[in-house]
Every structure is written in structure tokens, then in C-alpha cells.
Amino acid sequence: xxxxxxxxxxxxxxxxxxxxxxxxxxxxxxxxxxxxxxxxxxxxxxxxxxxxxxxxxxxxxxxxxxxxxxxxxxxxxxxxxxxxxxxxxxxxxxxxxxxxxxxxxxxxxxxxxxxxxxxxxxxxxxxxxxxxxxxxxxxxxxxxxxxxxxxxxxxxxxxxxxxxxxxxxxxxxxxxxxxxxxxxxxxxxxxxxxxxxxxxxxxxxxxxxxxxxxxxxxxxxxxxxxxxxx
Numbered sequence: 001x002x003x004x005x006x007x008x009x010x011x012x013x014x015x016x017x018x019x020x021x022x023x024x025x026x027x028x029x030x031x032x033x034x035x036x037x038x039x040x041x042x043x044x045x046x047x048x049x050x051x052x053x054x055x056x057x058x059x060x061x062x063x064x065x066x067x068x069x070x071x072x073x074x075x076x077x078x079x080x081x082x083x084x085x086x087x088x089x090x091x092x093x094x095x096x097x098x099x100x101x102x103x104x105x106x107x108x109x110x111x112x113x114x115x116x117x118x119x120x121x122x123x124x125x126x127x128x129x130x131x132x133x134x135x136x137x138x139x140x141x142x143x144x145x146x147x148x149x150x151x152x153x154x155x156x157x158x159x160x161x162x163x164x165x166x167x168x169x170x171x172x173x174x175x176x177x178x179x180x181x182x183x184x185x186x187x188x189x190x191x192x193x194x195x196x197x198x199x200x201x202x203x204x205x206x207x208x209x210x211x212x213x214x215x216x217x218x219x220x221x222x223x224x225x226x227x228x229x230x
Contacts (some may be wrong), residue, residue: 027148030196034121034145039153040188042112046169049157051098051105052112053150058094059116060125063087064142067130073133083126087117114145156191 028034035056043049063086067074074082095113099105105113116122125145129138161167166175166181181187 022186023082027152027196027199028121028124028145029152030192030199032124034124035116035119035149036192038112038115038119039156040192041185042109043153043156043160044153044164044183044188045108045161045167046157047102048108050155052101052111052116053153054098054101055091055116056111056119056121056149056153058090058097059087059119060122060146061139061142062090063122064125064130064138065135067126068133068135068138071131079126079131080123082084083123083130084117088121091117121149133206152192152195155195156188159191160187 023152029039038052039049042052063083066086067083070082091114095105098113102108129141133141157193158168160182162173162175163189164178165179166173166178179187182191193209
């Protein structure tokens with residue numbers, strides 16, 4: 001409890017430049033290939049993407065929080081099974097919430113919902129942060145990964161539903177053409193490939209902008225220092 005209070009009081013979560021750079025520079029789906037299959041296979045509509053994002057939020061963040069609190073009492077070989085068991089506890093309310101948004105969620109998403117319990121995103125974040133880093137850093141990293149996952153899932157659902165079925169949230173949109181490839185897993189992997197390339201280009205462009213600004217600021221400080229000496 002003291003660790004939670006210290007986290008809430010001393011480490012408020014703020015959207016900063018550093019957070020934006022991390023979000024663009026380390027997308028779990030596009031740059032690391034984590035949770036790739038659920039997004040490519042199941043996120044062929046906005047409703048599916050929204051439901052999958054809700055369940056992922058219920059599974060990922062509370063699981064990381066609890067694992068970070070009990071990590072000292074866990075035997076190392078039991079870390080991954082413990083992560084899956086803890087995730088299962090939080091999966092049930094997440095599934096109920098997603099079912100309220102999408103009544104036929106089991107038919108639409110099928111096996112890809114329970115597969116989130118053993119997803120690579122959950123296990124990698126647990127091993128890299130929950131069992132090694134502080135509580136505050138673990139939750140910040142988890143939020144960034146969740147934001148990256150949700151953004152890619154919703155973008156994939158938007159593009160594939162529009163291009164594959166000519167609808168948005170089930171409402172028809174008049175388009176000159178549609179292609180059934182967009183709603184197939186193959187179309188999902190193709191789209192994610194293009195998104196990964198675009199994501200890398202955006203991240204590299206933003207990184208160059210920050211480098212140029214830092215360089216200009218350094219030059220200005222050096223000039224001011226020389227003028228002060230003169």
C-alpha cells in the first residue's frame with residue numbers, strides 16, 4: 001500500500017516529449033511484433049478493435065500492477081505461469097465489459113480473446129518491467145505499450161472495415177470499390193507491414209527534429225556564453 005501511495009503522490013503520469021518519443025520509437029505491435037496475430041487476424045472492424053483494446057487494457061495494466069507488488073515473493077520459474085493466472089483474474093471483467101459493447105464478441109473474436117492471457121506483449125512487459133523495474137516505471141511503460149497497441153488496433157480496424165466491407169461501425173459508407181482481402185488475415189499482415197514502415201519514418205522524422213532543435217539550442221547557449229565572456 002505504501003508503494004502505491006508513493007507512486008500516486010510522487011510519480012504522476014504526464015504526457016511529455018519523452019513519452020511521445022517512446023511511444024513513436026517503441027510500438028509493441030509495429031516495431032517489436034508483439035500482439036501481432038490478434039491485430040492482424042481479428043481487428044478487421046472498428047468494433048472488433050474496440051473490444052480487443054478494452055480486454056487488453058483490463059488484462060495488461062492490472063496484471064503489471066499486481067505482479068510488480070508481489071514480485072519478491074515469486075519463485076523465478078513461476079513468473080510466467082503467475083502472469084497468466086493473474087491475467088485470467090482480470091480477463092473476466094474485461095470480457096464482460098467488452099461483451100456489453102459487442103454482444104456477439106465470442107463469435108467475432110473467437111479464440112483471439114482468451115489468447116490475450118498468454119500474449120507476448122503481456123509476458124515481455126512482465127519480464128522487462130514488472131519483475132525488474134519500480135512500480136512507477138512499470139506502469140508508465142505499460143501505459144505506453146497499451147497506447148501503442150490501441151492506436152494500431154483502431155487504425156487497422158478503421159482501414160480494413162472501410163476498405164473491406166464499405167462500412168464504419170456497421171454503418172454503410174459509399175465507396176467506389178471494396179476488396180475482401182482487407183478483412184482476411186493476409187490483408188491485415190499486409191496493412192501492418194505498411195503501417196510499420198510509415199511508423200518508422202514518422203519516428204525517424206521526429207527524432208531528427210528533436211536533434212536539430214537540441215543542436216540549435218546548444219549553439220545559442222554557446223554564443224551567449226562567448227558574448228558574456230567578451
